[in-house]
Amino acid sequence: MSAPVLEVANLSVAIKGSGDRPHAVRGINLAVGANEIVCVVGESGSGKSVTAQAVMGLLPKAAMAVETGSIRLEGEELTTKSDADLRAIRGTRMAMVFQEPMTALNPVERVGDQIGEVLEIHTDLDPRERRQRVLEIMRAVHLPDPEQMIDAYPHQLSGGQRQRIMIAAALVLDPALLIADEPTTALDVTTQAQILKLVREMQGRKKTGVLFITHDFGVVSEIADRVVVMQLGRIVEQGPAEEVLRNPREDYTRMLLASVPSMTPPKRVPVTGQVVLQTEKLFKTYGKRSLFQPRARIVNAVNDVSLLVRRGETLGIVGESGSGKSTVARCIARLVPPSSGAIKIDGSDIAGMTEAAFRPVRQRVQFIFQDPYRSLNPRRTVGEAIIEGPMNFGLSRGEALQRARELMSVVHLSPEALDRYPHQFSGGQRQRICIARALAMRPEVLIGDEPVSALDVSVQAQVLKLLDEVRRRFNLAVLFITHDLRVAAQVCDRIAVMQRGVIVEQGTTSDVFAAPQHEYTRALFDAAPGRNREFFAGAAAGA
């Protein structure tokens, strides 16, 4: 290996004030060579993003500071540099791409100007030359029709296009080091596959060193030359990607790898119970043309969806963002009114019911949302959150509390948890609380809208296990919305694949995974990162 582009030695970053630990990262040693992609993997709180921010000199000053260690970019020490010197290096010799391309771009500035800003700061080019350079780099990252797009605003582009703009802005001055902090996490799988390919291509073009931060082992297996595994601010293990993925040395790495759900669905006995939930020709249309807006856009968010879920069965709805999978779920729970079609709960159609008539049915359909940080009211105790529903349906406070206490043991939390507030719990614990809250209503249908997507893999595995337990125990019909094929493979009896409001394919999970019929389903499978790899390597040896 030639001299490293980036060399981090014994780096410790202190957290100012009282945190849950004194150091965000401690004793970090890593290197990125030219033309090399190093993936830093870890769960939330592992310090992977802090490491990236420390290299860029972008640590939040009020909260963190480099305590010891050195960071060298092409042999040059960065930790002792002045703010002005660091600014001159950022954008020219090292650049960064962030997770969420919508929020990482300034919404009120044209995308061309945002790429051109880098040139404006660091070069003497006049506006015409800048525009030429921006068009060049936009072509290089394969943006369609750059002459048009250069004057667009971020909200007019798709997620993938926005991330290409971010990459273009980062690479316009050919930095030696590119830091990518979860650059594909907010994107759909098919888009993710394209962006990963682009990162590879751009990196090869100028032999850029890439520090790629991710939590996804699928992505690691697609892109990494070397892997650094982090946990709680320390490096647990590092080495060539193949070696770490195949023969992890440390227990923690093995545990992480074993938590990644397999793409192969387990054998399942078909569920033959009674049909609890059924939709027939369900439509949901947004937008309306009127006299004043004859050209208003009409979106068929849900288009002729017919599905059924039996007692004790899990039906997965798989699709990308905008496929209408969440809208189907929301229609079924009557969180949004359907435009037409039937939704039958135990045979009675709730689609056209008045709110008053529907109210008694409401408790039979319960919802678990994606983000447990935002779906619990931060100012109410967990107990209040759980008993509110049952009390609305006539239980006394004492009875409701008794039920809540019983449910705490079902979701493996202690009853004391009821007196505490949501912020005192981790993400996984909060999702358990949300499950308890749903179960407190004694539902027949449980709808999970991406219920594990915001969780770390190791936590994800536990919550999925819990969901499976409660489904068996209460014989629930579960509708499981997810974008993650691996998760779907493991938890669903049957799956329906949605694209642009339409179910393009529906069948038992094993059939769909073994032989996908529709081309879109095949495209989804092809795009799934690390699709041909099973991350079970260390499972037997480890936990």
Add this chain to the structure above:
Amino acid sequence: MYGYLFRRLLGTIPVMLVVAVFIFLMLRLTPSDPAAIIAGDNANAEQVAKIRGQLGLDRPMIEQFVIWSGKVLTGDFGESFFFKKTVASLIGERIEPTLSLAFFTILIAVLVAVPLGVLAAHRHGSWVDRIVMGFSVLGFSVPVFVIGYLLIYLFAVYLNWLPVQGYQRISEGIGGWVQRLILPSVTLSVIYIALIARMTRTSLLEVLSEDYIRTARAKGQIERKVLFRHALRNAAVPIVTVIGLGIALLIGGVVVTESVFTIPGLGRLTVDAVLARDYPTIQAVILLFSFVYVMINLAVDMMYTLLDPRIRY
């Protein structure tokens, strides 16, 4: 966009109608009689009745309203009971001082408050921030007339830099016009500085934690440009809203300020007209103020589309 503008303008018609009916009724349902005020303390009932007849106040209220609103539609606001001039010419005379005062007040407020707010947000938690916020609490709580007299004492009486009171028309010389407007504008702007600075700080603080601010820093952008190019424009919508509200609320402040500094503007006219129960003048001034309110709101909504490309009507 133009369709929207047209619909909004159309929407002002019912608003103005409601205002017209409301103010008309309010004045006539208040227990007071302009005729008695005009006739004076020594007049007998007969004289008062005669004056009432001359003013047309003896007719049924509906009839009065129809006559008045019919005239207003042709642009005739009637004749003042008290000043013995047409209301239109009266407002024409008084509008320049008020517009001048409002213009300077908002100019000073925006020029001082926005940078103060940006500075406070940038140095969030520091002594600069605390001083700005402390000043802002003070600005909210001290009444306009107190600030006015304090400034008069300091700059006019003690230091003798500026005139104590009065107004000079632009046509009589720009120097004198500006000189006489400085104290009243500063006085009136204090509360708006407090309001706008606070809003700027809050809005900017929120924006400063956004991802695109981090992106700008990652590009190597200098802090001043991060603040003014990226943060301020994104923070602008609530700030512009408050400035718009400020302009609308100015009318109340103008009444007091014009009294303190004896400026012959619309504020003073309103006070005098109300004291004299000068119905035509009060009605016209209120109609004018409401129209200005509606137009400011519209202008603010139009500003949004300039500031944020995502907002389209």
